[in-house]
Amino acid sequence: MAVDANSSFITWVLYILQSSWPLFLRGAQVTLxxxxxxxxxxxxIGVLIGIIRTIPIDHNTNLFKRIVLKIIDYFLLCYIEVFRGTPMMVQAMVIFYGSAMIYGIRMSPIFAGVFIVSINTGAYMAEIVRGGIISIDKGQFEASHAIGMTHAQTMISIVLPQAIRNILPALSNEFVINIKDTSVLNVIGVTELYFQSNSAAGNNFRYFEVFLITCIIYFIMTFTVTRILRYFEAKLEGPSVYTIHGSQTVPEAEIKISTGSKKNGKNH
Amino acid sequence: MEKIIKINHLQKSFGAIEVLKDINFSVSKGEVVCIIGSSGSGKSTLLRCLNLLEIPSSGEVVYHGQNILEQKMSNAVYRAKMGMVFQQFNLFNNLNVLDNCVIGQVKVLKKNTAAAKKTALDYLELVGMSQFINAKPHQISGGQKQRVAIARALSMEPEALLFDEPTSALDPEMVGEVLKVMKNLAKSGLTMLIVTHEMAFARDVANRVVFMDSGVIVEDDVPDVVFNNPNNERTRIFLKRILEN
Known part of the structure; x- marks a missing residue:
């Protein structure tokens, strides 16, 4: 396909797609x-921190455990505040170049990217998970303690499944934000979608056409991700139908009851 | 009669407010004790102290001759022996009816799942909920939830069952089905301690009725005496007010 400065917009878009698709593909792959x-x-990270920060301290807790928890809590709070309070782009620069300069560690850009996105997301998720845990009705903890379950058993079997179900929308939010925000990692040379698009645009001197394509690719990725997570949300909700066991021996006696729980899942 | 629980000089404060003042009281095996009294008289707190959901500020809770506040026995082991039924049911929302009754047996009593399921089914049958084993808590009515909650407590095969206003959160038409289940349990010889506002039920089912007012036990006697011929003026006033409504 031949193109020149007078070619139409559509022609350029098709040409760029045809000539630069491997760049877009590799970029999208790294981004994902x-x-x-x-x-x-x-x-x-968020679940772990959320659990640690909601360990109950009462007058039964011995002094040593109380002090240890206080110290850990202080450090976790510092971590959360620092990583929420500074731009990821700047963190990327500091960690990537800092680790090379001070410790002589040369991270690969992709590893550095995963590392930075992880600890960043961890800081946000820690608060989201904590919110999810404290939003669970106190009665759930009490009922669980009342039948003799320990705090750990209560968390694993009763509270976390409910809390995680409730924070799934926030998790899908974080995922979408991450897909978009990995674009700032181009500053440390991660060859993600934005970085590759820049190359493609430079090769062709066509910025609008290239970034329009990039835009569409980002949207396809985020939209797919939200749909998939929505599907899992519905799965975790469980069926809105349950079976009445008319008789243990006669399966025909079973009746399906539909309760429309999808809408009223939160009602007690 | 063998004493299951004996409470000596129990006192509980929340901050500056003294909710329970020097409570002395005991429950024997097979007894059905109803605790009555107006709101804020400390009856729920007393029940929650028995299950260590509240830790008493001072005093003793003696279980088979052993003071459980001395921590020689783990709280978990003791709590498994004291079943609890809550006003708000508190069924585990992420589990279906059957698993609600199974999880404690597997996690706390370390039973295998098949045996636990069998026990759970027996007790669900007893409360008339065996048809609903795969329903989630939000799919069933309040009365059904409370019956499952009773089956959950029974599945742990406790020595005594504590009821904290089990019918107060229910629609009037569902109160009957729960009281019927409790009545049958009482007949079967289970030790029960019931905080309730259902005076007719207390009069009918209880072996003993305890009247509490402002954090003290005012009256502790057989239902006939408490309801028809109370020793204390405060009991008389309370019952008069209740029965007028």
């Missing part, structure tokens, strides 16, 4: 890898 692993690792 970094944002997916960053979100997952960040989520795990």
């Amino acid at each position: 890898i970094i944002s997916l692993s960053g979100t997952i690792i960040g989520f795990l």
Whole structure:
């Protein structure tokens, strides 16, 4: 396909797609890898911190445990405040060049990208998970303690499944933000979608056409991700139908009851 | 009669407010004790102290001759012996009816899942909820939830069952089904301690009725005496006010 300065907009877009598709593809791939692993690792960090920060301290807790928890809590709070309070782009520069200069560690750009996105997401998720845990009705904890379950058992079997179900929308938010925000990692030479688009634009001297394509690719990625997570949300909600067991021996006696729980899932 | 629980000089304060003042009281095996009294008289707090959901400020809770506040016995082991039924049901929202009754047996009593399921089904059958084993808590009515909550407590095969106003959050038409289940349990010889506003039920089912007012036990006697011939003026005033409504 031949193009020149007078070619139409559509011709240029088609030409760029035809000539630069491997760049876009590789860029999108790196963006997805970094944002997916960053979100997952960040989520795990967040869950861990959320659990630690909601360990109950009462007058039964011995002094040593109380002091240890206070110190850990202080450090976690510093971590959360620092990483929420500074731009990810700046963190990327500080960590990537700082680790090379001070410790002589040369991270690969992709590793650095995953690392930075993870700890950043972790700082946000920590607060989201904490919010999810404290929003669970106190009665759930009490009922669980009343049948003799320990705090750890209560968290794992009762509270976290409910809390995580409730914070899934926030998790999908974080994922979408990460897909878009990995674009700032081009400052440390991560060859993600924005970086690759810049190359493609430079090759062709066509910025509008290239970045319009980039825009569409970003949107396809974020839209797909939100749809997939919405599907999981619905899955976790469980079926809106349950079976009445008319008789243990006669399966025909079973009746399906639909309760429309999808809408009223939160009602007690 | 063998004493399951004996409370000596129990006192509980929340900040500057003294909710329970020098409570002395005991429950024998097979007894059904109803605790009555106006709101804020400390009856729920007393029940919650028995299950250590509240830690008493001072005093003793003696379980089979052992003071459980001395921490020789783990709270978890003791709590598994004291079943609790809450006003707000507090079924585990992420689990279906059957798993609500299974999880404690598996996690706390370390039973295998098959045995736990069998026990759970037996008790769900007893409260008339065995048809609903795969319903989630938000899919069933209040009365059904409370019956499942009773089955959940029974599945742990506790020595005594504590009821904290089990019918107060229910629609009037559902109160009956829960009281019926409790009545049957009482007949079966289960030790029960019930905080309630259902005077007719207390009169009918209880072996003993305890009247509490402002954090003290005012009256502790058989229902006939408490309801028809109370010793204390405060009991008389309370009952008069209740029965007028």
